[in-house]
Amino acid sequence: MPLLMDTAVTTPNFDTAPINQSLTSEDKLRFLRDMMRIRRFEQGALQQYSQGKIGGFLHVYIGQESVAVGTVSLMGANDHVITAYRDHGHALAVGMNMNECMAELLGKATGCSKGKGGSMHFFAPDKNYWGGHGIVGGQTPLGLGLAYGIKYKGLTGAALCFMGDGATNQGAWYESLNLASLWDLPVVYIIENNQYSMGTSLDRSSAFRSCLAERAAGFAIDWDTCNGEDIYEVRAKTQIAIDRAHKQSRPTVLEIDTYRYYGHSVADAKHKVYRSEEEIERYKQNHDPIRLWKARLISEGVLAEGKYDEMDAAAKAEADESIKFAEASPWPSEASISEDVYFEVDRQTIAGRTGKHFFND
Amino acid sequence: MPEITYREAIRHALAEELERDENVVVIGEEVAEYDGAYKVTEGLWKRFGDKRIVDTPISEAAFIGMGVGASMLGLRPVMELMFWSFATVAWDQIINNAGFVRYMSGGLINCPIVIRGPANGGTGVGATHSHTPENMLANIPGLKVVCPATAYDAKGLLKTAIRDNDPVMFLESTLLYGNLGEVPTEEYLIPLGVADVKREGTDITLIAHGGAVLTALKAAELLAAEHDISAEVVDLRSIRPLDEETILKSVRKTHRAVLIEENKPFCGVGAQISSMLMQKAFDDLDAPVLRISAIDAPAIYSPHLEAKQLPRPTDVIAKVLSIC
Known part of the structure; x- marks a missing residue:
């Protein structure tokens, strides 16, 4: 089973797709900047992790940036995003700022979830970003629910539900596909296929004919595959799915091939055992989304070399600043452990003041 | 006061809240066209139609999770589990998603969902269908758990549960559905947390x-x-x-x-x-x-x-x- 990206350098040009033709130079530079910001943010996070300042897991998105940036760039007012635990890229792409994200990683009170969620649980409902979910595949019914809510309210919108290739082997997703098709729900399941579910490669984890997305055919759901290294292609194919959601209220499964340079999480010490150093290097050299987009913009005359360095320096400075912000931020108070459990208790409504909600004493 | 059954009391609570708030939607297996596996929702589909009373396939993980996702967007889904015993296949959605999404988002998201259905033994259906998981559910900070014993309580508590802004697990009993009790015709609510x-x-x-x-x-x-x-x-x-x-x-x-x-x-x-x-x-x-x-x-x-x-x-x- 060949990896799409290893074979398909001959993909057609997607720059001529209508959704891409309307892009301004500014838009294109913004995509570059957003990808660079994600990378610099996570490089900063990796450094913090290695210094022991970030607990638990840190699932790094580096190598996959074009997927979040390309897809999220298409979102309208009633489009929503939900993803799994490798969520930093989507968070920054929807417009969360580095400070609140880095502070969350360090477990500080100024974090986006007040230090209660950590790396896997970033949320920004004001930006239509619904997390950030730790259980593999567990977010797939929630994405369905967002689509249900959109449709119930009579809005024209789509729920973009991201998931990894590993999540395609979870049962809840298949139940969700059935409901999505049965009820014509405007959900787009975007499989970010980075070829490994933790340490198990695609061919050791998943049975399929041509690709994972093809499984959607059994539910009468339209599906497609996509080369994730090219933002033009990501945008062109995602737009087709979003249009299908908006105009026909129909679901799509879109499998986007991509690659992560780091392990499943930073705690994944064996990531150079289950795959070769050469493979990682090959992706970095030939398929890196930032490198490719940079070359593209230079060839289009949109980007000057000096400008790139300037953008990179700005992204790094922003990331450095976020580390300073996070380090200087206070820890959450001990009392806050019991806050944000119940809405009614937090608001001290009559319901929140009736009966005992917590049982330590 | 007229006497109605525990089953009717729940149905009246659903109907009143469906009438009151257009964001309330009843979702579950056989709740609509079949009129409810235990006839709790009898007549509601005819009265409120396809949008408000929704039959699901047998897919508890997906439809419970779907209800959680929809509640994050402001709907107030009342999900029926044909038996609370079937919660085991939707456990991740109930615990991690309904129970914890508010906490993990630092209070940014709330989840005004009700999950209801019978949870009792004593009906000859064996171990898989006789679970009483109120203790397990109550072990989860973030969830609320209600177990009404009478028609009066069932109605007043369910109406409150639907209006509550936290996820409420509402455990009924098939052995109580037929029990008669006095229930006033005028509206009333019973707060959660009052014995x-x-x-x-x-x-x-x-x-x-x-x-x-x-x-x-x-x-x-x-x-x-x-x-x-x-x-x-x-x-x-x-x-x-x-x-x-x-x-x-x-x-x-x-x-x-x-x-x-x-x-x-x-x-x-x-x-x-x-x-x-x-x-x-x-x-x-x-x-x-x-x-x-x-x-x-x-x-x-x-x-x-x-x-x-x-x-x-x-x-x-x-x-x-x-x-x-």
Whole structure:
């Protein structure tokens, strides 16, 4: 089973797709900047992790940036995003700022979830970003629910539900596909296929004919595959799915091939055992989304070399600043452990003041 | 006051809240065209139509999770589980998503969902269909848990649960669905976290929830008639939040307590309350707090034994007599 990206350098040009033709130079530079910001943010996070300042897991998105940036760039007012635990890229792409994200990683009170969620649980409902979910595949019914809510309210919108290739082997997703098709729900399941579910490669984890997305055919759901290294292609194919959601209220499964340079999480010490150093290097050299987009913009005359360095320096400075912000931020108070459990208790409504909600004493 | 069944009381609560708030939607297996596996939702589909009363395939993980996702966007889904026993296949959605999304988002997201359905043994359906998971659910900070015993309580509590902005797990009983009770025609709400003294007494407090309340009431009747013992029956109604004050007030009056539940003993609701009484009513007690639960084995099928596995009035009387 060949990896799409290893074979398909001959993909057609997607720059001529209508959704891409309307892009301004500014838009294109913004995509570059957003990808660079994600990378610099996570490089900063990796450094913090290695210094022991970030607990638990840190699932790094580096190598996959074009997927979040390309897809999220298409979102309208009633489009929503939900993803799994490798969520930093989507968070920054929807417009969360580095400070609140880095502070969350360090477990500080100024974090986006007040230090209660950590790396896997970033949320920004004001930006239509619904997390950030730790259980593999567990977010797939929630994405369905967002689509249900959109449709119930009579809005024209789509729920973009991201998931990894590993999540395609979870049962809840298949139940969700059935409901999505049965009820014509405007959900787009975007499989970010980075070829490994933790340490198990695609061919050791998943049975399929041509690709994972093809499984959607059994539910009468339209599906497609996509080369994730090219933002033009990501945008062109995602737009087709979003249009299908908006105009026909129909679901799509879109499998986007991509690659992560780091392990499943930073705690994944064996990531150079289950795959070769050469493979990682090959992706970095030939398929890196930032490198490719940079070359593209230079060839289009949109980007000057000096400008790139300037953008990179700005992204790094922003990331450095976020580390300073996070380090200087206070820890959450001990009392806050019991806050944000119940809405009614937090608001001290009559319901929140009736009966005992917590049982330590 | 007119008498209606527990089943009708739930249906009336649903209908009133559907009427009141267009964001309320009833979703579950066989709730619409089939009129409900236990006829709780009978007639609602005809009255409210496809949008408000929604039949699902047998896919608890997806449709419960879907309800959670929709509630994050402001809907107020009332999800029916044909049996609470089926929650096991939707556990991740109930615990991690409904239970924790508010916490993990630092309070940015709330989840005003109700998940309801019967949770009881005693109907000859074997262990897989006889779960009583109120203790497991109440173990999750973020969830609320309600177990009504009467028609009046079922209606008032369900209406409150639907209006509550936190996820409420509403555990009914197929054995109670046909029970008649007085229910006023005018609107009323019963707050969560308020227990109800179902029978006043002076010698001992019987504390129960759900179907076990009726067992306790029957036992109290027999204790008065045959043993001259005046038992007070406290119906918890809501497990989390819990009304400790009413429990303590009663025990401080009677100085004795027996806890009755149809759940299994290990870490049951009674264990939580026993511990609380030990801590807060130690000096008021004249006897050890005793517990009665289902016999600690998976629910047996055999009709000959099934009723004996669950607490019976005779079990309650024996326990009471051992300390009175």
